[in-house]
Amino acid sequence: MQNSFVELKGRERALALLDKGSFTELLGPFDGMESPHLAPQGIVPESDDGMIIAKGTIGGQSAVILSIEGAFQGGGIGEVCGTKISASLELALKDNKNGKKVIPVIIFDTGGVRLQEANYGLLIISEIQSAIVALREYVPVIGLIPGNVGSFGGMSITAALCSELIMTNVARFGLNGPEVIEQEAGVQEFNSRDRRLIWDTIGGNARFETGLVDQLVKDDIDEFKKAILKAVDKKKAVPRTQQIGRFLSLVNQLDPSKRNSKQDIIKLLETQIKETPAIADAKTPSRGRTWFKQFTQNADSVSDFPSVLVADISFFDQPTRFIAVVPNASNRFPRAAHGEVGLQEGWVLAKYIRQAIEEDAGKEIKRNIVAVIDVPSQAYGYNEELAGIHYACAASADAYASARLAGHSVTGIIVGNAISGAFLAHGLQSSRLIALNDKAINVQAMSKQSAARITKRSIAELEEATRKVPAMAYDIHNYYSLGALDLLIDGVNADDPTPENVKEVSLKLIEAVNAGDRTLSRRLQTEPAVSKGRVSSIKVREKLAKQWN
Amino acid sequence: MESFSFKYPATKNISQRAHIGVVGSGDLEILISPSEIDQTEFVIRTASDGFKQTWKAVFDRFTALNDFKAVITINDFGATPGVVSLRLAQVIEIANQN
Known part of the structure; x- marks a missing residue:
C-alpha cells in the first residue's frame, strides 16, 4: 500500500x-x-x-x-x-x-x-x-x-x-x-x-x-x-x-448474563443512571478480607459494592482509607466472582480513591491510602472486553497515581496474590510496597498455563526459565530480589493471623505509610534494586538523561 | 540460540557505522562499525541452531565480493540466506554513503 x-x-x-x-x-x-x-x-x-x-x-x-x-x-x-x-x-x-x-x-x-x-x-x-x-x-x-x-x-x-x-x-x-x-x-x-x-x-x-x-x-x-x-x-x-459516573452507569446497567453487542454498549452509554443495582453479598472468605477486617478492626465498609471494601479509620492516629478487592460469590459479573478486578471493581476503586482526593482537597492533612492486595487476576470475559475492562483498570491506576500527586501517601501491602492487570489496577501505583513472606503468595503477569501457551513453551520449559531469570518466577522471594518491595515480613500466619501478627504487621505498615515519598522512585533505590534487580533500569535512565538535551 | 564469529582479512575502510533490520520472524538486524584491525569480523547470534556452515558460506561469498575493515554484528531470528545477503548489501550501502 x-x-x-x-x-x-x-x-x-x-x-x-x-x-x-x-x-x-x-x-x-x-x-x-x-x-x-x-x-x-x-x-x-x-x-x-x-x-x-x-x-x-x-x-x-x-x-x-x-x-x-x-x-x-x-x-x-x-x-x-x-x-x-x-x-x-x-x-x-x-x-x-x-x-x-x-x-x-x-x-x-x-x-x-x-x-x-x-x-x-x-x-x-x-x-x-x-x-x-x-x-x-x-x-x-x-x-x-x-x-x-x-x-x-x-x-x-x-x-x-x-x-x-x-x-x-x-x-x-x-x-x-x-x-x-x-x-x-x-x-x-x-x-x-x-x-x-x-x-x-x-x-x-x-x-x-x-x-x-x-x-x-x-x-x-x-x-x-x-x-x-x-x-x-x-x-x-x-x-x-x-469519567467515573458515566462508566459506572454503563457497568451498572450492563446485563452480564447475556452476550452484549457494541450497539448495546452505545445505547447504555446514552442513558445515564445514578442508582446502584442491588448486589448480594456472599461475604466469600479471602485473605484480602481477613486482613482488611484486621487493619480496620471490623469497621463497616462504606462502599456500595460488596467486592470492593473501603473503610476510613484512624490508623496510629492518622486518618487512613483502607481499600481491598475481595471475592463475592454472588458478584453480578460471574467472571469477577473470585476476587478479580473486573469492570465493576476497576471503576469502583476509582470512585472511592477519587472521593478521598476530593474530600481532602485543600486540607493540610490528606488521609493515607492503603491498598490491601490479594487479587488473583483481572476478569477474563467477553462482556468485559467489549465494555473496555482496560479502561476500568486504568481508571483505578489513574486514581491511585492522582492521589499521590495530590499529596496522599499511597501504600500497598501484599497479603495474597498480586497478578497482572489486577495488580496494575490495585497496588502497583503505591510508592511503598510491603509483603508477607508467605509461600502461597504469587506475583506474576499471567498464569503458567497461559504464559506457556502464548510463549509456545511447555510448563516445564517455563519453570526452567524461571530459575535463570528471577522476573519470570512466581514467588515473593524472587519478587523481592527485583527491589520492588520495601520489606518482607516473616513469621506471619497469612490465612489466620494472631493478634501479635496483626500488631507486628500494622507497625511495619505504618512505617511504610510514613516513609513520606509520593513517587515510585523508591523501587530503584532499595538495596536489591541497586545491587541486581534494577541495574539495567538505572543504567538506561542515566544514559538517557545524558543524551536527552 | 547459538553464537559464533568468523574473521576474514580486509583492507578498506567504511565511511560510517550503520544499522538495518529487526529481530523479527524471518528477519535479522545487522550493525556494522568501522574497525582499526585489518579484518572483517562477523559476530552472530541466531535463533536457529545448526546452521553454522550455511552462515560461513554466506560470509565466504560476501567477503569474496566485499573488502571492508569492520565489525558486523548480527542478531538473527530465522532469516534465510537470501534475506541475510540482501540485508548485508543494504547495510553496506548505508555504511558507504557520504
Whole structure:
C-alpha cells in the first residue's frame, strides 16, 4: 500500500511522523542497551530492545516519539524497553514543567508485558502509567494504535490513560488477548479463532463506535500526522479514566448474563443512571478480607459494592482509607466472582480513591491510602472486553497515581496474590510496597498455563526459565530480589493471623505509610534494586538523561 | 540460540557505522562499525541452531565480493540466506554513503 503507516517498522514510523531532517534517536542500536534477560533463556536480543526513542518536530512542534517495535517479541515490554519509555516520559515531564513544550507520542504495537521478563514488565508499565498521569496535566499525551500487533495487556491499560488515542480499523485494542481469554475462561466465553467476533469486540471500528478511542484514521502517514496535530490543538478534556459516573452507569446497567453487542454498549452509554443495582453479598472468605477486617478492626465498609471494601479509620492516629478487592460469590459479573478486578471493581476503586482526593482537597492533612492486595487476576470475559475492562483498570491506576500527586501517601501491602492487570489496577501505583513472606503468595503477569501457551513453551520449559531469570518466577522471594518491595515480613500466619501478627504487621505498615515519598522512585533505590534487580533500569535512565538535551 | 564469529582479512575502510533490520520472524538486524584491525569480523547470534556452515558460506561469498575493515554484528531470528545477503548489501550501502 502506498504511504502506509501500518506496514512500516518501528523506527521507520518515527521517521515518517517527524519533520524531515529533525529525527534524532536516543539510546539507539549502537548504545549497547539490549535486554540482559533474553540470552540466558536462549532468545536472541535486539540492539534497541524493540523500543525507538526519537526526538524531533511534528509540524514545527517539539515532540518525542516512543515507538514500540511490534515485530520484536510481539512488542512486549521488558526492563530495558519499558524503562526507555518511562524515563523518556519523565524527562519530557521535566521539560514541560520548565515551560519547554514537548509533545509525547507513544506508538503502541504491543502484546503487553514481555512474558520472558514478566514481573519487570508489570513494574515498569506501572511506572509508565504514573508518568503519563503526571504529564497529561501539562501536555496532551498522544497514543497511536496503528495495528499489526495492536495493543494488549498492561499496555492497553497504559494506552487508556492517554489524552488522545488514534487508531486504524486494522488494529485491535483490548486487555486480554483472545487466546488468553479462551485459555482462562473457555471457548464458550471467547473463541479465539472467530475473527468476526474478535473484530466486532476489540477492532478499531468497534472501539471508535463505542467511544473508547478518539480518532479513527485511514492507514496513511499523512492522515496520522494530521490526526496528531489535531490532537495537539484540542482543548483539554476530562480523560475517560476520570469519567467515573458515566462508566459506572454503563457497568451498572450492563446485563452480564447475556452476550452484549457494541450497539448495546452505545445505547447504555446514552442513558445515564445514578442508582446502584442491588448486589448480594456472599461475604466469600479471602485473605484480602481477613486482613482488611484486621487493619480496620471490623469497621463497616462504606462502599456500595460488596467486592470492593473501603473503610476510613484512624490508623496510629492518622486518618487512613483502607481499600481491598475481595471475592463475592454472588458478584453480578460471574467472571469477577473470585476476587478479580473486573469492570465493576476497576471503576469502583476509582470512585472511592477519587472521593478521598476530593474530600481532602485543600486540607493540610490528606488521609493515607492503603491498598490491601490479594487479587488473583483481572476478569477474563467477553462482556468485559467489549465494555473496555482496560479502561476500568486504568481508571483505578489513574486514581491511585492522582492521589499521590495530590499529596496522599499511597501504600500497598501484599497479603495474597498480586497478578497482572489486577495488580496494575490495585497496588502497583503505591510508592511503598510491603509483603508477607508467605509461600502461597504469587506475583506474576499471567498464569503458567497461559504464559506457556502464548510463549509456545511447555510448563516445564517455563519453570526452567524461571530459575535463570528471577522476573519470570512466581514467588515473593524472587519478587523481592527485583527491589520492588520495601520489606518482607516473616513469621506471619497469612490465612489466620494472631493478634501479635496483626500488631507486628500494622507497625511495619505504618512505617511504610510514613516513609513520606509520593513517587515510585523508591523501587530503584532499595538495596536489591541497586545491587541486581534494577541495574539495567538505572543504567538506561542515566544514559538517557545524558543524551536527552 | 547459538553464537559464533568468523574473521576474514580486509583492507578498506567504511565511511560510517550503520544499522538495518529487526529481530523479527524471518528477519535479522545487522550493525556494522568501522574497525582499526585489518579484518572483517562477523559476530552472530541466531535463533536457529545448526546452521553454522550455511552462515560461513554466506560470509565466504560476501567477503569474496566485499573488502571492508569492520565489525558486523548480527542478531538473527530465522532469516534465510537470501534475506541475510540482501540485508548485508543494504547495510553496506548505508555504511558507504557520504
